[in-house]
Amino acid sequence: MDIDRSSGCAELTSIRGTTNIGQVPTVLRRMLGSRLQQLRKGRGLTQEDVAKGTWATASTISRIESGTVGLDSRSVVELLRFYGVTDTDEHDKYLSLVQLGNRPGWWHRDSDSLPKGFELLNLESAARTIRCYEPAVVPELLQTAEYARAALRLRYPDRPDAEIDRLLTVRLRRQEILDRADPPYVWMVVEESALRRPIGGATVWRDQLHRLQQVIRPENIVMQIVGDAACGPAVIGSAFLYLRFHERRLPDVVCVSQPTSTLYLESREDIERYLQIGDMLAAEAARPSETAARLESLMAGSEDRTELA
Incomplete structure:
Protein backbone atom coordinates (compact mmCIF):
# COMPACT_ATOMS: atom_id res chain seq x y z
CA MET A 1 0.00 0.00 0.00
CA ASP A 2 1.43 3.35 -1.06
CA ILE A 3 0.32 6.44 0.81
CA ASP A 4 0.96 10.04 -0.23
CA ARG A 5 1.31 11.58 3.21
CA SER A 6 1.70 15.11 1.86
CA SER A 7 -1.86 15.20 0.59
CA GLY A 8 -3.39 12.67 2.96
CA CYS A 9 -4.88 10.73 0.04
CA ALA A 10 -4.08 7.05 -0.28
CA GLU A 11 -3.60 5.07 -3.43
CA LEU A 12 -4.58 1.66 -2.12
CA THR A 13 -3.57 -0.02 -5.30
CA SER A 14 -4.60 -3.51 -4.29
CA ILE A 15 -6.85 -5.07 -1.69
CA ARG A 16 -4.98 -8.34 -1.78
CA GLY A 17 -6.63 -9.06 -5.10
CA THR A 18 -5.38 -12.65 -5.22
CA THR A 19 -6.74 -13.52 -1.80
CA ASN A 20 -9.92 -15.48 -1.35
CA ILE A 21 -11.39 -14.11 1.87
CA GLY A 22 -13.09 -17.41 2.56
CA PRO A 104 -16.88 -13.71 7.11
CA GLY A 105 -18.89 -10.74 8.37
CA TRP A 106 -20.56 -10.55 11.74
CA TRP A 107 -22.32 -8.40 14.29
CA HIS A 108 -21.24 -7.97 17.88
CA ARG A 109 -24.01 -6.66 20.10
CA ASP A 110 -23.13 -4.58 23.13
CA SER A 111 -25.14 -6.97 25.30
CA ASP A 112 -23.10 -10.03 24.31
CA SER A 113 -20.77 -11.73 26.79
CA LEU A 114 -17.72 -10.08 25.24
CA PRO A 115 -17.08 -6.67 26.82
CA LYS A 116 -17.43 -3.61 24.63
CA GLY A 117 -14.07 -2.76 23.10
CA PHE A 118 -12.61 -6.25 23.59
CA GLU A 119 -12.52 -6.86 19.84
CA LEU A 120 -10.90 -3.55 18.93
CA LEU A 121 -8.34 -3.90 21.70
CA ASN A 122 -7.11 -7.07 20.00
CA LEU A 123 -7.61 -5.99 16.40
CA GLU A 124 -5.88 -2.63 16.70
CA SER A 125 -2.91 -4.17 18.50
CA ALA A 126 -2.32 -6.38 15.45
CA ALA A 127 -2.84 -3.61 12.86
CA ARG A 128 -0.13 -1.92 10.82
CA THR A 129 -2.53 0.60 9.26
CA ILE A 130 -5.62 2.18 10.81
CA ARG A 131 -7.92 4.50 8.88
CA CYS A 132 -10.85 6.23 10.50
CA TYR A 133 -13.70 8.53 9.53
CA GLU A 134 -15.50 10.25 12.38
CA PRO A 135 -18.46 12.62 11.84
CA ALA A 136 -19.61 13.13 15.44
CA VAL A 137 -16.80 13.07 18.03
CA VAL A 138 -13.02 13.06 18.34
CA PRO A 139 -11.76 9.62 17.23
CA GLU A 140 -11.57 7.23 20.15
CA LEU A 141 -7.84 6.55 19.81
CA LEU A 142 -7.14 10.26 20.36
CA GLN A 143 -9.58 11.03 23.17
CA THR A 144 -8.49 12.29 26.58
CA ALA A 145 -9.79 10.34 29.57
CA GLU A 146 -12.21 13.12 30.55
CA TYR A 147 -13.53 13.56 27.03
CA ALA A 148 -13.88 9.78 26.60
CA ARG A 149 -15.81 9.48 29.84
CA ALA A 150 -18.20 12.26 28.78
CA ALA A 151 -18.67 10.68 25.34
CA LEU A 152 -19.37 7.28 26.89
CA ARG A 153 -21.87 8.81 29.28
CA LEU A 154 -23.68 10.43 26.34
CA ARG A 155 -23.79 7.13 24.46
CA TYR A 156 -24.80 5.04 27.47
CA PRO A 157 -26.90 7.33 29.68
CA ASP A 158 -28.44 4.45 31.63
CA ARG A 159 -25.24 2.54 32.43
CA PRO A 160 -23.97 2.62 36.05
CA ASP A 161 -20.75 4.47 36.80
CA ALA A 162 -18.88 1.20 37.30
CA GLU A 163 -19.77 0.11 33.77
CA ILE A 164 -18.67 3.46 32.34
CA ASP A 165 -15.38 3.08 34.22
CA ARG A 166 -14.86 -0.35 32.70
CA LEU A 167 -15.58 0.89 29.18
CA LEU A 168 -13.25 3.81 29.74
CA THR A 169 -10.44 1.51 30.87
CA VAL A 170 -10.72 -0.53 27.67
CA ARG A 171 -10.77 2.59 25.51
CA LEU A 172 -7.65 4.00 27.15
CA ARG A 173 -5.87 0.65 26.84
CA ARG A 174 -6.54 0.73 23.11
CA GLN A 175 -4.60 4.00 22.89
CA GLU A 176 -1.43 2.33 24.17
CA ILE A 177 -0.61 1.16 20.63
CA LEU A 178 0.25 4.76 19.72
CA ASP A 179 3.15 4.78 22.20
CA ARG A 180 4.71 1.44 21.42
CA ALA A 181 8.04 1.05 19.62
CA ASP A 182 6.40 0.08 16.32
CA PRO A 183 3.11 2.02 16.27
CA PRO A 184 0.65 1.58 13.40
CA TYR A 185 0.21 4.25 10.76
CA VAL A 186 -2.98 6.08 11.77
CA TRP A 187 -4.85 8.26 9.30
CA MET A 188 -8.01 9.95 10.57
CA VAL A 189 -10.53 12.09 8.74
CA VAL A 190 -12.71 14.07 11.14
CA GLU A 191 -15.61 16.43 10.59
CA GLU A 192 -14.88 19.94 11.84
CA SER A 193 -18.35 20.03 13.38
CA ALA A 194 -17.30 17.10 15.60
CA LEU A 195 -14.33 19.09 16.86
CA ARG A 196 -16.55 22.08 17.65
CA ARG A 197 -18.82 20.10 19.99
CA PRO A 198 -17.93 20.91 23.63
CA ILE A 199 -18.47 17.37 24.88
CA GLY A 200 -17.83 17.27 28.60
CA GLY A 201 -17.96 21.04 28.92
CA ALA A 202 -15.71 23.86 27.77
CA THR A 203 -12.68 22.90 29.85
CA VAL A 204 -12.73 19.23 28.83
CA TRP A 205 -13.27 20.26 25.22
CA ARG A 206 -10.33 22.69 25.28
CA ASP A 207 -8.06 20.07 26.84
CA GLN A 208 -9.12 17.64 24.13
CA LEU A 209 -8.21 20.10 21.37
CA HIS A 210 -4.84 20.63 23.04
CA ARG A 211 -4.33 16.87 23.08
CA LEU A 212 -4.97 16.77 19.33
CA GLN A 213 -2.39 19.47 18.77
CA GLN A 214 0.15 17.27 20.53
CA VAL A 215 -0.60 13.87 19.01
CA ILE A 216 -0.71 14.83 15.34
CA ARG A 217 3.00 15.66 15.42
CA PRO A 218 4.37 12.10 15.13
CA GLU A 219 4.91 10.99 11.55
CA ASN A 220 2.66 7.99 12.01
CA ILE A 221 -0.46 9.99 13.00
CA VAL A 222 -2.17 12.06 10.32
CA MET A 223 -5.46 13.90 10.79
CA GLN A 224 -7.49 15.72 8.17
CA ILE A 225 -10.40 17.99 9.00
CA VAL A 226 -13.49 17.98 6.79
CA GLY A 227 -15.21 21.35 6.50
CA ASP A 228 -18.99 21.67 6.57
CA ALA A 229 -19.14 22.43 2.84
CA ALA A 230 -17.75 18.99 2.00
CA CYS A 231 -20.97 17.28 3.19
CA GLY A 232 -19.18 14.23 4.58
CA PRO A 233 -22.17 12.95 6.60
CA ALA A 234 -24.23 13.02 3.41
CA VAL A 235 -21.70 10.70 1.78
CA ILE A 236 -21.74 8.19 4.62
CA GLY A 237 -23.91 8.51 7.68
CA SER A 238 -21.75 6.82 10.31
CA ALA A 239 -18.20 6.50 11.54
CA PHE A 240 -16.07 3.63 10.36
CA LEU A 241 -12.68 2.15 11.15
CA TYR A 242 -10.50 0.32 8.64
CA LEU A 243 -7.73 -2.05 9.75
CA ARG A 244 -4.92 -3.71 7.81
CA PHE A 245 -2.78 -6.20 9.70
CA HIS A 246 0.88 -7.15 9.95
CA GLU A 247 -0.17 -10.75 9.35
CA ARG A 248 -0.97 -10.67 5.63
CA ARG A 249 -3.01 -13.86 5.75
CA LEU A 250 -5.58 -11.99 7.80
CA PRO A 251 -8.20 -10.08 5.81
CA ASP A 252 -8.58 -6.34 6.07
CA VAL A 253 -11.54 -5.36 8.25
CA VAL A 254 -13.96 -2.45 8.37
CA CYS A 255 -15.75 -1.80 11.67
CA VAL A 256 -18.99 0.19 11.61
CA SER A 257 -20.32 1.24 15.00
CA GLN A 258 -24.05 1.39 15.68
CA PRO A 259 -25.89 2.44 18.86
CA THR A 260 -26.22 -1.10 20.21
CA SER A 261 -23.75 -3.11 18.15
CA THR A 262 -20.73 -3.09 15.86
CA LEU A 263 -20.62 -4.53 12.36
CA TYR A 264 -17.37 -6.14 11.20
CA LEU A 265 -16.93 -6.52 7.45
CA GLU A 266 -14.28 -8.63 5.72
CA SER A 267 -15.52 -9.17 2.16
CA ARG A 268 -13.39 -7.63 -0.56
CA GLU A 269 -16.35 -5.73 -2.04
CA ASP A 270 -17.12 -4.10 1.31
CA ILE A 271 -13.48 -3.24 1.95
CA GLU A 272 -13.04 -1.67 -1.49
CA ARG A 273 -16.18 0.41 -1.12
CA TYR A 274 -15.22 1.82 2.26
CA LEU A 275 -11.71 2.59 1.06
CA GLN A 276 -13.21 4.46 -1.91
CA ILE A 277 -15.35 6.48 0.51
CA GLY A 278 -12.34 7.16 2.70
CA ASP A 279 -10.30 8.38 -0.26
CA MET A 280 -13.15 10.60 -1.41
CA LEU A 281 -13.56 12.17 2.02
CA ALA A 282 -9.81 12.70 2.32
CA ALA A 283 -9.75 14.43 -1.06
CA GLU A 284 -12.52 16.79 0.10
CA ALA A 285 -10.86 17.47 3.46
CA ALA A 286 -8.23 20.08 4.23
CA ARG A 287 -4.67 18.90 3.69
CA PRO A 288 -2.82 17.47 6.71
CA SER A 289 -0.48 20.47 6.62
CA GLU A 290 -3.48 22.68 7.41
CA THR A 291 -4.63 20.70 10.45
CA ALA A 292 -2.46 22.51 12.99
CA ALA A 293 -3.78 25.92 11.94
CA ARG A 294 -7.38 24.72 12.06
CA LEU A 295 -6.88 23.29 15.52
CA GLU A 296 -5.34 26.56 16.64
CA SER A 297 -8.43 28.39 15.38
CA LEU A 298 -10.67 25.97 17.25
CA MET A 299 -8.58 26.43 20.38
CA ALA A 300 -9.05 30.19 20.17
CA GLY A 301 -12.79 29.66 19.85
CA SER A 302 -12.84 27.29 22.83
CA GLU A 303 -11.09 29.88 25.01
CA ASP A 304 -13.65 32.49 24.01
CA ARG A 305 -16.50 30.15 24.96
CA THR A 306 -14.82 29.35 28.29
CA GLU A 307 -14.62 33.06 29.12
CA LEU A 308 -18.29 33.51 28.24
CA ALA A 309 -19.21 30.57 30.45
Missing part, protein backbone atom coordinates in the same frame (compact mmCIF):
# COMPACT_ATOMS: atom_id res chain seq x y z
CA GLN A 23 -9.72 -19.19 2.62
CA VAL A 24 -7.90 -16.95 5.10
CA PRO A 25 -8.18 -17.21 8.88
CA THR A 26 -10.94 -15.02 10.19
CA VAL A 27 -10.07 -12.01 12.32
CA LEU A 28 -11.96 -13.63 15.15
CA ARG A 29 -9.36 -16.37 15.22
CA ARG A 30 -6.67 -13.73 15.44
CA MET A 31 -8.47 -12.11 18.35
CA LEU A 32 -8.83 -15.42 20.16
CA GLY A 33 -5.23 -16.42 19.48
CA SER A 34 -3.92 -13.06 20.66
CA ARG A 35 -5.82 -13.32 23.92
CA LEU A 36 -4.65 -16.88 24.52
CA GLN A 37 -1.09 -15.74 23.87
CA GLN A 38 -1.48 -13.00 26.49
CA LEU A 39 -2.70 -15.57 29.00
CA ARG A 40 0.24 -17.87 28.27
CA LYS A 41 2.82 -15.11 28.62
CA GLY A 42 1.11 -13.85 31.76
CA ARG A 43 1.76 -17.27 33.29
CA GLY A 44 5.40 -17.15 32.22
CA LEU A 45 5.00 -20.17 29.95
CA THR A 46 6.63 -20.95 26.63
CA GLN A 47 4.81 -22.66 23.80
CA GLU A 48 6.86 -25.76 24.58
CA ASP A 49 5.65 -25.65 28.19
CA VAL A 50 2.04 -25.65 27.02
CA ALA A 51 2.72 -28.50 24.63
CA LYS A 52 4.07 -30.64 27.48
CA GLY A 53 0.97 -30.05 29.60
CA THR A 54 -1.78 -30.29 26.96
CA TRP A 55 -2.82 -32.18 23.86
CA ALA A 56 -1.18 -29.67 21.49
CA THR A 57 2.30 -29.50 20.02
CA ALA A 58 4.39 -26.33 20.25
CA SER A 59 3.82 -25.66 16.54
CA THR A 60 0.07 -26.05 17.05
CA ILE A 61 0.13 -23.48 19.87
CA SER A 62 2.06 -21.14 17.58
CA ARG A 63 -0.55 -21.51 14.84
CA ILE A 64 -3.39 -21.02 17.32
CA GLU A 65 -1.85 -17.79 18.61
CA SER A 66 -1.26 -16.45 15.11
CA GLY A 67 -4.84 -17.23 14.11
CA THR A 68 -3.92 -19.63 11.31
CA VAL A 69 -5.94 -22.54 12.70
CA GLY A 70 -9.34 -22.76 14.28
CA LEU A 71 -10.29 -24.19 17.64
CA ASP A 72 -13.31 -26.01 18.97
CA SER A 73 -14.94 -25.10 22.26
CA ARG A 74 -13.53 -28.12 24.11
CA SER A 75 -9.95 -27.26 23.16
CA VAL A 76 -10.40 -23.63 24.18
CA VAL A 77 -11.73 -24.60 27.60
CA GLU A 78 -8.80 -26.98 28.12
CA LEU A 79 -6.29 -24.25 27.30
CA LEU A 80 -8.07 -21.76 29.52
CA ARG A 81 -7.97 -24.17 32.45
CA PHE A 82 -4.28 -24.83 31.82
CA TYR A 83 -3.73 -21.07 32.03
CA GLY A 84 -5.62 -20.90 35.30
CA VAL A 85 -8.87 -19.39 33.97
CA THR A 86 -11.65 -21.31 35.69
CA ASP A 87 -14.49 -18.79 35.83
CA THR A 88 -17.30 -19.90 33.50
CA ASP A 89 -18.23 -16.31 32.64
CA GLU A 90 -14.68 -15.76 31.43
CA HIS A 91 -14.92 -18.98 29.41
CA ASP A 92 -18.04 -17.63 27.70
CA LYS A 93 -16.15 -14.59 26.43
CA TYR A 94 -13.68 -16.81 24.61
CA LEU A 95 -16.24 -19.33 23.45
CA SER A 96 -18.24 -16.51 21.85
CA LEU A 97 -15.29 -16.03 19.50
CA VAL A 98 -15.23 -19.73 18.65
CA GLN A 99 -18.93 -19.72 17.80
CA LEU A 100 -18.53 -16.74 15.50
CA GLY A 101 -15.21 -17.84 14.07
CA ASN A 102 -16.37 -19.12 10.68
CA ARG A 103 -18.42 -16.08 9.68
Whole structure:
Protein backbone atom coordinates (compact mmCIF):
# COMPACT_ATOMS: atom_id res chain seq x y z
CA MET A 1 0.00 0.00 0.00
CA ASP A 2 1.43 3.35 -1.06
CA ILE A 3 0.32 6.44 0.81
CA ASP A 4 0.96 10.04 -0.23
CA ARG A 5 1.31 11.58 3.21
CA SER A 6 1.70 15.11 1.86
CA SER A 7 -1.86 15.20 0.59
CA GLY A 8 -3.39 12.67 2.96
CA CYS A 9 -4.88 10.73 0.04
CA ALA A 10 -4.08 7.05 -0.28
CA GLU A 11 -3.60 5.07 -3.43
CA LEU A 12 -4.58 1.66 -2.12
CA THR A 13 -3.57 -0.02 -5.30
CA SER A 14 -4.60 -3.51 -4.29
CA ILE A 15 -6.85 -5.07 -1.69
CA ARG A 16 -4.98 -8.34 -1.78
CA GLY A 17 -6.63 -9.06 -5.10
CA THR A 18 -5.38 -12.65 -5.22
CA THR A 19 -6.74 -13.52 -1.80
CA ASN A 20 -9.92 -15.48 -1.35
CA ILE A 21 -11.39 -14.11 1.87
CA GLY A 22 -13.09 -17.41 2.56
CA GLN A 23 -9.72 -19.19 2.62
CA VAL A 24 -7.90 -16.95 5.10
CA PRO A 25 -8.18 -17.21 8.88
CA THR A 26 -10.94 -15.02 10.19
CA VAL A 27 -10.07 -12.01 12.32
CA LEU A 28 -11.96 -13.63 15.15
CA ARG A 29 -9.36 -16.37 15.22
CA ARG A 30 -6.67 -13.73 15.44
CA MET A 31 -8.47 -12.11 18.35
CA LEU A 32 -8.83 -15.42 20.16
CA GLY A 33 -5.23 -16.42 19.48
CA SER A 34 -3.92 -13.06 20.66
CA ARG A 35 -5.82 -13.32 23.92
CA LEU A 36 -4.65 -16.88 24.52
CA GLN A 37 -1.09 -15.74 23.87
CA GLN A 38 -1.48 -13.00 26.49
CA LEU A 39 -2.70 -15.57 29.00
CA ARG A 40 0.24 -17.87 28.27
CA LYS A 41 2.82 -15.11 28.62
CA GLY A 42 1.11 -13.85 31.76
CA ARG A 43 1.76 -17.27 33.29
CA GLY A 44 5.40 -17.15 32.22
CA LEU A 45 5.00 -20.17 29.95
CA THR A 46 6.63 -20.95 26.63
CA GLN A 47 4.81 -22.66 23.80
CA GLU A 48 6.86 -25.76 24.58
CA ASP A 49 5.65 -25.65 28.19
CA VAL A 50 2.04 -25.65 27.02
CA ALA A 51 2.72 -28.50 24.63
CA LYS A 52 4.07 -30.64 27.48
CA GLY A 53 0.97 -30.05 29.60
CA THR A 54 -1.78 -30.29 26.96
CA TRP A 55 -2.82 -32.18 23.86
CA ALA A 56 -1.18 -29.67 21.49
CA THR A 57 2.30 -29.50 20.02
CA ALA A 58 4.39 -26.33 20.25
CA SER A 59 3.82 -25.66 16.54
CA THR A 60 0.07 -26.05 17.05
CA ILE A 61 0.13 -23.48 19.87
CA SER A 62 2.06 -21.14 17.58
CA ARG A 63 -0.55 -21.51 14.84
CA ILE A 64 -3.39 -21.02 17.32
CA GLU A 65 -1.85 -17.79 18.61
CA SER A 66 -1.26 -16.45 15.11
CA GLY A 67 -4.84 -17.23 14.11
CA THR A 68 -3.92 -19.63 11.31
CA VAL A 69 -5.94 -22.54 12.70
CA GLY A 70 -9.34 -22.76 14.28
CA LEU A 71 -10.29 -24.19 17.64
CA ASP A 72 -13.31 -26.01 18.97
CA SER A 73 -14.94 -25.10 22.26
CA ARG A 74 -13.53 -28.12 24.11
CA SER A 75 -9.95 -27.26 23.16
CA VAL A 76 -10.40 -23.63 24.18
CA VAL A 77 -11.73 -24.60 27.60
CA GLU A 78 -8.80 -26.98 28.12
CA LEU A 79 -6.29 -24.25 27.30
CA LEU A 80 -8.07 -21.76 29.52
CA ARG A 81 -7.97 -24.17 32.45
CA PHE A 82 -4.28 -24.83 31.82
CA TYR A 83 -3.73 -21.07 32.03
CA GLY A 84 -5.62 -20.90 35.30
CA VAL A 85 -8.87 -19.39 33.97
CA THR A 86 -11.65 -21.31 35.69
CA ASP A 87 -14.49 -18.79 35.83
CA THR A 88 -17.30 -19.90 33.50
CA ASP A 89 -18.23 -16.31 32.64
CA GLU A 90 -14.68 -15.76 31.43
CA HIS A 91 -14.92 -18.98 29.41
CA ASP A 92 -18.04 -17.63 27.70
CA LYS A 93 -16.15 -14.59 26.43
CA TYR A 94 -13.68 -16.81 24.61
CA LEU A 95 -16.24 -19.33 23.45
CA SER A 96 -18.24 -16.51 21.85
CA LEU A 97 -15.29 -16.03 19.50
CA VAL A 98 -15.23 -19.73 18.65
CA GLN A 99 -18.93 -19.72 17.80
CA LEU A 100 -18.53 -16.74 15.50
CA GLY A 101 -15.21 -17.84 14.07
CA ASN A 102 -16.37 -19.12 10.68
CA ARG A 103 -18.42 -16.08 9.68
CA PRO A 104 -16.88 -13.71 7.11
CA GLY A 105 -18.89 -10.74 8.37
CA TRP A 106 -20.56 -10.55 11.74
CA TRP A 107 -22.32 -8.40 14.29
CA HIS A 108 -21.24 -7.97 17.88
CA ARG A 109 -24.01 -6.66 20.10
CA ASP A 110 -23.13 -4.58 23.13
CA SER A 111 -25.14 -6.97 25.30
CA ASP A 112 -23.10 -10.03 24.31
CA SER A 113 -20.77 -11.73 26.79
CA LEU A 114 -17.72 -10.08 25.24
CA PRO A 115 -17.08 -6.67 26.82
CA LYS A 116 -17.43 -3.61 24.63
CA GLY A 117 -14.07 -2.76 23.10
CA PHE A 118 -12.61 -6.25 23.59
CA GLU A 119 -12.52 -6.86 19.84
CA LEU A 120 -10.90 -3.55 18.93
CA LEU A 121 -8.34 -3.90 21.70
CA ASN A 122 -7.11 -7.07 20.00
CA LEU A 123 -7.61 -5.99 16.40
CA GLU A 124 -5.88 -2.63 16.70
CA SER A 125 -2.91 -4.17 18.50
CA ALA A 126 -2.32 -6.38 15.45
CA ALA A 127 -2.84 -3.61 12.86
CA ARG A 128 -0.13 -1.92 10.82
CA THR A 129 -2.53 0.60 9.26
CA ILE A 130 -5.62 2.18 10.81
CA ARG A 131 -7.92 4.50 8.88
CA CYS A 132 -10.85 6.23 10.50
CA TYR A 133 -13.70 8.53 9.53
CA GLU A 134 -15.50 10.25 12.38
CA PRO A 135 -18.46 12.62 11.84
CA ALA A 136 -19.61 13.13 15.44
CA VAL A 137 -16.80 13.07 18.03
CA VAL A 138 -13.02 13.06 18.34
CA PRO A 139 -11.76 9.62 17.23
CA GLU A 140 -11.57 7.23 20.15
CA LEU A 141 -7.84 6.55 19.81
CA LEU A 142 -7.14 10.26 20.36
CA GLN A 143 -9.58 11.03 23.17
CA THR A 144 -8.49 12.29 26.58
CA ALA A 145 -9.79 10.34 29.57
CA GLU A 146 -12.21 13.12 30.55
CA TYR A 147 -13.53 13.56 27.03
CA ALA A 148 -13.88 9.78 26.60
CA ARG A 149 -15.81 9.48 29.84
CA ALA A 150 -18.20 12.26 28.78
CA ALA A 151 -18.67 10.68 25.34
CA LEU A 152 -19.37 7.28 26.89
CA ARG A 153 -21.87 8.81 29.28
CA LEU A 154 -23.68 10.43 26.34
CA ARG A 155 -23.79 7.13 24.46
CA TYR A 156 -24.80 5.04 27.47
CA PRO A 157 -26.90 7.33 29.68
CA ASP A 158 -28.44 4.45 31.63
CA ARG A 159 -25.24 2.54 32.43
CA PRO A 160 -23.97 2.62 36.05
CA ASP A 161 -20.75 4.47 36.80
CA ALA A 162 -18.88 1.20 37.30
CA GLU A 163 -19.77 0.11 33.77
CA ILE A 164 -18.67 3.46 32.34
CA ASP A 165 -15.38 3.08 34.22
CA ARG A 166 -14.86 -0.35 32.70
CA LEU A 167 -15.58 0.89 29.18
CA LEU A 168 -13.25 3.81 29.74
CA THR A 169 -10.44 1.51 30.87
CA VAL A 170 -10.72 -0.53 27.67
CA ARG A 171 -10.77 2.59 25.51
CA LEU A 172 -7.65 4.00 27.15
CA ARG A 173 -5.87 0.65 26.84
CA ARG A 174 -6.54 0.73 23.11
CA GLN A 175 -4.60 4.00 22.89
CA GLU A 176 -1.43 2.33 24.17
CA ILE A 177 -0.61 1.16 20.63
CA LEU A 178 0.25 4.76 19.72
CA ASP A 179 3.15 4.78 22.20
CA ARG A 180 4.71 1.44 21.42
CA ALA A 181 8.04 1.05 19.62
CA ASP A 182 6.40 0.08 16.32
CA PRO A 183 3.11 2.02 16.27
CA PRO A 184 0.65 1.58 13.40
CA TYR A 185 0.21 4.25 10.76
CA VAL A 186 -2.98 6.08 11.77
CA TRP A 187 -4.85 8.26 9.30
CA MET A 188 -8.01 9.95 10.57
CA VAL A 189 -10.53 12.09 8.74
CA VAL A 190 -12.71 14.07 11.14
CA GLU A 191 -15.61 16.43 10.59
CA GLU A 192 -14.88 19.94 11.84
CA SER A 193 -18.35 20.03 13.38
CA ALA A 194 -17.30 17.10 15.60
CA LEU A 195 -14.33 19.09 16.86
CA ARG A 196 -16.55 22.08 17.65
CA ARG A 197 -18.82 20.10 19.99
CA PRO A 198 -17.93 20.91 23.63
CA ILE A 199 -18.47 17.37 24.88
CA GLY A 200 -17.83 17.27 28.60
CA GLY A 201 -17.96 21.04 28.92
CA ALA A 202 -15.71 23.86 27.77
CA THR A 203 -12.68 22.90 29.85
CA VAL A 204 -12.73 19.23 28.83
CA TRP A 205 -13.27 20.26 25.22
CA ARG A 206 -10.33 22.69 25.28
CA ASP A 207 -8.06 20.07 26.84
CA GLN A 208 -9.12 17.64 24.13
CA LEU A 209 -8.21 20.10 21.37
CA HIS A 210 -4.84 20.63 23.04
CA ARG A 211 -4.33 16.87 23.08
CA LEU A 212 -4.97 16.77 19.33
CA GLN A 213 -2.39 19.47 18.77
CA GLN A 214 0.15 17.27 20.53
CA VAL A 215 -0.60 13.87 19.01
CA ILE A 216 -0.71 14.83 15.34
CA ARG A 217 3.00 15.66 15.42
CA PRO A 218 4.37 12.10 15.13
CA GLU A 219 4.91 10.99 11.55
CA ASN A 220 2.66 7.99 12.01
CA ILE A 221 -0.46 9.99 13.00
CA VAL A 222 -2.17 12.06 10.32
CA MET A 223 -5.46 13.90 10.79
CA GLN A 224 -7.49 15.72 8.17
CA ILE A 225 -10.40 17.99 9.00
CA VAL A 226 -13.49 17.98 6.79
CA GLY A 227 -15.21 21.35 6.50
CA ASP A 228 -18.99 21.67 6.57
CA ALA A 229 -19.14 22.43 2.84
CA ALA A 230 -17.75 18.99 2.00
CA CYS A 231 -20.97 17.28 3.19
CA GLY A 232 -19.18 14.23 4.58
CA PRO A 233 -22.17 12.95 6.60
CA ALA A 234 -24.23 13.02 3.41
CA VAL A 235 -21.70 10.70 1.78
CA ILE A 236 -21.74 8.19 4.62
CA GLY A 237 -23.91 8.51 7.68
CA SER A 238 -21.75 6.82 10.31
CA ALA A 239 -18.20 6.50 11.54
CA PHE A 240 -16.07 3.63 10.36
CA LEU A 241 -12.68 2.15 11.15
CA TYR A 242 -10.50 0.32 8.64
CA LEU A 243 -7.73 -2.05 9.75
CA ARG A 244 -4.92 -3.71 7.81
CA PHE A 245 -2.78 -6.20 9.70
CA HIS A 246 0.88 -7.15 9.95
CA GLU A 247 -0.17 -10.75 9.35
CA ARG A 248 -0.97 -10.67 5.63
CA ARG A 249 -3.01 -13.86 5.75
CA LEU A 250 -5.58 -11.99 7.80
CA PRO A 251 -8.20 -10.08 5.81
CA ASP A 252 -8.58 -6.34 6.07
CA VAL A 253 -11.54 -5.36 8.25
CA VAL A 254 -13.96 -2.45 8.37
CA CYS A 255 -15.75 -1.80 11.67
CA VAL A 256 -18.99 0.19 11.61
CA SER A 257 -20.32 1.24 15.00
CA GLN A 258 -24.05 1.39 15.68
CA PRO A 259 -25.89 2.44 18.86
CA THR A 260 -26.22 -1.10 20.21
CA SER A 261 -23.75 -3.11 18.15
CA THR A 262 -20.73 -3.09 15.86
CA LEU A 263 -20.62 -4.53 12.36
CA TYR A 264 -17.37 -6.14 11.20
CA LEU A 265 -16.93 -6.52 7.45
CA GLU A 266 -14.28 -8.63 5.72
CA SER A 267 -15.52 -9.17 2.16
CA ARG A 268 -13.39 -7.63 -0.56
CA GLU A 269 -16.35 -5.73 -2.04
CA ASP A 270 -17.12 -4.10 1.31
CA ILE A 271 -13.48 -3.24 1.95
CA GLU A 272 -13.04 -1.67 -1.49
CA ARG A 273 -16.18 0.41 -1.12
CA TYR A 274 -15.22 1.82 2.26
CA LEU A 275 -11.71 2.59 1.06
CA GLN A 276 -13.21 4.46 -1.91
CA ILE A 277 -15.35 6.48 0.51
CA GLY A 278 -12.34 7.16 2.70
CA ASP A 279 -10.30 8.38 -0.26
CA MET A 280 -13.15 10.60 -1.41
CA LEU A 281 -13.56 12.17 2.02
CA ALA A 282 -9.81 12.70 2.32
CA ALA A 283 -9.75 14.43 -1.06
CA GLU A 284 -12.52 16.79 0.10
CA ALA A 285 -10.86 17.47 3.46
CA ALA A 286 -8.23 20.08 4.23
CA ARG A 287 -4.67 18.90 3.69
CA PRO A 288 -2.82 17.47 6.71
CA SER A 289 -0.48 20.47 6.62
CA GLU A 290 -3.48 22.68 7.41
CA THR A 291 -4.63 20.70 10.45
CA ALA A 292 -2.46 22.51 12.99
CA ALA A 293 -3.78 25.92 11.94
CA ARG A 294 -7.38 24.72 12.06
CA LEU A 295 -6.88 23.29 15.52
CA GLU A 296 -5.34 26.56 16.64
CA SER A 297 -8.43 28.39 15.38
CA LEU A 298 -10.67 25.97 17.25
CA MET A 299 -8.58 26.43 20.38
CA ALA A 300 -9.05 30.19 20.17
CA GLY A 301 -12.79 29.66 19.85
CA SER A 302 -12.84 27.29 22.83
CA GLU A 303 -11.09 29.88 25.01
CA ASP A 304 -13.65 32.49 24.01
CA ARG A 305 -16.50 30.15 24.96
CA THR A 306 -14.82 29.35 28.29
CA GLU A 307 -14.62 33.06 29.12
CA LEU A 308 -18.29 33.51 28.24
CA ALA A 309 -19.21 30.57 30.45
